[in-house]
Each structure stands twice: as C-alpha cells, then as structure tokens.
Amino acid sequence: MSDYVLVINAGSSSLKYSLVDAASGAAPAVGLVEQIGEAEGHHSHRGPDGELSTKLKVENHEDALRAALEAFSSHGPSLDDVELAAIGHRVVHGGARFGDPALIDDELVAAVTELVPLAPLHNPANLEGIEVARRLFPDLRQVAVFDTAFHQTLAPEAYTYALPLELRDDHGIRRYGFHGTSYAFVAAEAARLLDRDLADLNLIVLHLGNGCSAAAIRGGESVDTSMGMTPLEGLVMGTRSGDLDPAIHAHLARELGKSVAEIDQLLNHGSGLKGLAGGNDFRELSERREAGDARAQLAFDVYCHRIKKYVGAYYAVLGTVDAIVFTAGVGQHSAAARAASLANLERLGIELDESRNTASGADARRVSADDSPVAVLVVPTNEEWQIARETVALIR
Template structure:
C-alpha cells in the first residue's frame, strides 16, 4: 500500500455501514466490507481482505459498534490499517443542499450544516452524520472529508433547477431541483472523456446511471446542466420501486377518492411503484427472466422503463444541442444490453446507432458499443463511487 494515497471510504446508511480501503491514485481496493442490520438485534459482517472473504453474524447495536467491528476485521483479516498510511477518511453524504458544491473538510461547522439539511434527506443525512461523528472519534488524527451526492449538480443553471411554484417555496423552504448520483456521474464523465481522447471541458455527454435508483444527467464541459432527479430522488426515470414522473395531481386524487394521506402516497410512490409496481419485482434480472417466459406484466414494465429513458435521452440531446457520447453506468446500465438497445432504437437520425454484436458481448470493461460510423458514441463505463470519493478526499486532504 502507498503511504501517500490511501483513503478509508465510509458510507453510513440508516442500518448499515459500507467501507473500503482505497488507493486514491489507482482505485485499487485493498480491503472492503459491509456491516448490516445495525440496531436490529441480528447484525452481520462481510469483509473482503487479502486472505479472502470473512463473514460472521453478531449483534451490532450502533454505528460505533459497526465501525469498531470493521476495524477489528481489518486487524484480524487484513489489510492492516496501521500499515496503510491513511491520508484521509472519506465520507459519502447524500444531501448537501445548495451549501456544498465541492468536497469539504469535516468539522463542527460542517456537521451543524449537514444537520440543518436533515429535512431535505430525513432517511439519509442522519445516518451520514452519525457515521462522521463516530469516525471522528475513532480516527481523530486523520483529515475527514465529506463528499456530497448533490454537489456535482450545483452547476445547474437557474432555469434548470427552478420549479414553477410560488417563489417563497424556494426562498423559505429551499424547494428546487438538487439532483443525485453526482459522485457516480463525476467518475464516469472523467473516464468517458479519457475514452474519447478529449479534455472533459470539450465534451458533451448524456449520462445514464441505471440501477435500483436511476437518473439521467446532461453534462456540458464537465458540468451538470440538467438532471432527472429533482427535490428528491423520486422524480424522473422509472426505477426499481420508485415511480419516477407522475402527474402532480395524483396525490390529491388518491386522497379524495381513496382517503390516502400524504404518508400513504409517499410510501406507495417510493416503495411500491416502479418495476415492482408493474411486474412484482424490482430486480431487473427477475424482470428479464419473466419477460423471456412471456409474462405480460414484465413485458410492459420493460417497455415503460425503456420508453421513459428514450424520452429523456431525446430531451437532453436538445438541451445540449450536440452530444459526443451517451454513457451507460450502474448495474442495469452496465449489464443489460437489452435496455441499451431498446432505449436507443430508432434514434439513427440523431447520430445514435448501437452495434448489435458489440452491445451483446459480455464484458466488465469500459467499452464503446456504437457502430464504427455512428456520430454519437455509446459508452458503457463501470462506475466506482468509492474511488471517486477517495480521489476527492485525497485531493482535499493533501
């Protein structure tokens, strides 16, 4: 391990702690793991180190217990953190509001600001805060850096982030488009520019992060200029359990005719909709299997998913005026040739044409699946958010 580029990356969820020891220069993960079911009475640890995979079930009462368990796993199963020469601890923080457009050193002021932003991300920011506070206690002599999912989208112009709602909503309650998946988009934009052999400042991309959560971002010169997720991650594409775009009058209709309150509607649109609502499963692999077996619900879900994606590709092409490459990333974006082909079918007039053989080839490498003479390249770029967090944390710590 290099003594001048090793970062411990932490991602604290409400009941989980994901961690990785990363070389910020090469992206190599020396060790990583996940502590699950924190505070639920029956936790578990999954650790990957030089000696292989280690798993154990044990009660984990708090995030502090979880991090101590992770540190014990490093000590017993490697690699040794004492020999790592940590230069920083990098923290994933979901929501930075309009306060953070760059990574920031974690101090009392930052913690207070992130706490103020809890109403914007009540399910995520409290866990992120707890992770930072615990790590500060256990690593008091190492710089801690917060990397925000929303930061990349702080370059959105006012006409893109402003909703057409009463102005006091924005001024008093911070109602605006924020966007998410920014850390992933930032990483793949850099890789895509390298693949084209051009400076990122000269590139225009439409980036599709497709996983259980999904978003599209228009990137001009390395800057986000439009993105599909909005005030929350619910807006935009059809996702695993999220509906994406629906008529804003729908909650009122459900309240009047079914007696549903705001909590009922919010739960349904976030947890019981999307692919799960259409075909019974939010797992894209299950959807494809059902579709292959002739399941009509799965077939419709696939068509709805790809139709929505195609609409966004076309609209973001219009926003940018010209596009150098479409970039697919995330679990579905990287692994589903069916989605890539269906979402881009019929767009030849826009210079977009997928090579059937290249697209169908199974590979985990970054690759171009467009035809040789296509004007717009179609890139598949595996994302690495841990590496991106490590790079940003190392740069600031240095």
C-alpha cells in the same frame, strides 16, 4: 503521505466501507454491515487475508464501524500499516451550500443537520456515520463528499420549479440532483475512452441501477439532471415511481384515504419496477420477460420508454451530443435495456452495433457502430474511488 482513504457510506440500517488507494483505485478491502439495529445483522469483509461472512447483533453504527475495524485486523490489511491519509464520507444532500467536498468539523455537521428536511431518509444516517468515525478516529482528517455537489452548476432555469419563488428561497424547494459522484467519475472516464478533452464534450449519462437518473453534461459540468429536490423524480427505478402527475398525491389521499406518510412510502418503496412487476431485481425481471411474463414486459417497456424520453430531452438541451454513456448495474449489464432505450434514434445519429452491445465485458467500452456520429459507451462507475480522489485532493 499515503494515498489510502477509508471510504464510508452509512445508510439507515447499513454501513458500507472500502479502503481505496486514491492514486490507483485499488481497493484491498471492502465490507458491508447490514441490518443494524435489528435482532440479527450480517457482516461481510473481503481483504488480502481472506473473506469474512458472519452473523452478529449490531446495535448501532458505532458497533458496525468497530466490527469493520476488527475485520481489518483479522483479515487485513492493517489500517496501521497502510497509514490512512483521511476518511471520506458519502453524504447524500448538500443543498445549495456545498458544491465541493468539505473538511468535516462542527460547523459542517451543523450545516448538514440543517439539511435533514431535504433528505430525511439519508442525511441522518450519513451524519451518524460521520459522528462515529470522528469519535473512533479523532486525529484523522475527514471529508464529506456530496451526491448533489456535481449539479451545483445547473442554471436557475434548470433548477427552479414553477412554484412561488419564496418556496425556493425560504425553504430550499428546487432541483438538486443526485448520483453526482458517479457522474464526475463516469464523465472523466468517457473522455479518456474517447481520447478527447472533457471540456470539449457534450455527454448524456444514464446511471441505471436500483436508483436511476440521467444527466446532460457539457464540458464536464452538469446542465440538467432528472432527479430533483429528492431522488424520487425522473426515471423509473427499482422501487421509486420517477416522474408522476403531482395531482396523484391528492387523488390517493382523497379516494383511498392514504396519509402523506403512506403516499411517500408507496412512491419511494412500493412503485417503479416493484410496483409494475412485483419485484425490483432487474435480472429476475429479464428472466420473467424472456419467459413471456406480461407484467415484466410492461415494466421493461415503461422503464426504457422513460429513458428514451430523457435522451431526447437532453439532446435538445445540449444541442449536439458526442456520446451517450450507460453506467451502474443495469446500464452496464443489460444489453436489452440499452438497445430498447436507443431504438429508432438513428436520425439523431445514435446507432448501436448489435454484436458489441451484446458482448459481455467488465471494462469501459464502445458499443455503437463505427459510423455512428454519436458514440454509445458503457462505463462502469466507481464512486468509492471518486470519493477517495476528491478526499485526497482536498486535504493536499
């Protein structure tokens, strides 16, 4: 049986796809269809027979997936030749029900539909991608891999909010956590890099991209994480506020007359680095900061201060820490953010090696000093490979 999986990540106005060899992680083709439903969309595809970059009108996700299939035919590789084993779908929210990948059938679709109130911005798009793929590949097994699944090991004291318990039990208001597929991959890679058994490791993993989160991982299992019922809680992000005094919502409504929808839009899409500095591209922020831009400097300082607070909190949760792991775009590429987030933590056994930290590299690597009791690692994430691996493991 082939190990090739077509990994699909359907967003509200985009469809990202990858053909991944679950055994090796090789991705002979990747693509992205953007601006679905708009006047003009864009499709990019990179395959063994060349690259495609074209503008086109894409009415819906079915048009997007059909465009992807045409690109496989024209720019390779042929999906008929690779003999797909399955299709793996990223699904953002699995609620308390899904702690593992699951075969997609009508019952699963109904269950994920019931979870839409917990992820109204994400699950509907994920469901649309699933329905389209089921129509176009009716005879191929398809698997849902949930962002929240990795955190189903949280204990009640970690996932329960201090609200009336009936809100948790009747309405699902609790901490779920996200980026779970990334955490599963990165934790395993960190253990490999350290040449240690994952079951024996305590890790603090910092997933720092446009969306940011932290997780305390003991023996390969999540024991705490910064994102909550939604991806809004926790660290400062590209456009999300992260932790916030909940009374600010009422203040914004009372003093500025903002509606619930306007506040939700502000906190999710107009806050974070964008709100502080006017832009959410961390590379541009770094350039502005180096040029002496005060707003960019404040945004950087707030961002790193929040990370440091979570490092300290999760150190206390775990008791002992073997490694701190940085991943995702900012975590992998910003030496300045790593240094600022871990500055003055030598008493906790955390000490960076400046030359290692500032050296560029695309592979997993150690950036801490040789005598640092707590290793500091940079581990590139690969969520598509993790989805492919979990998909193949389930169908086998």
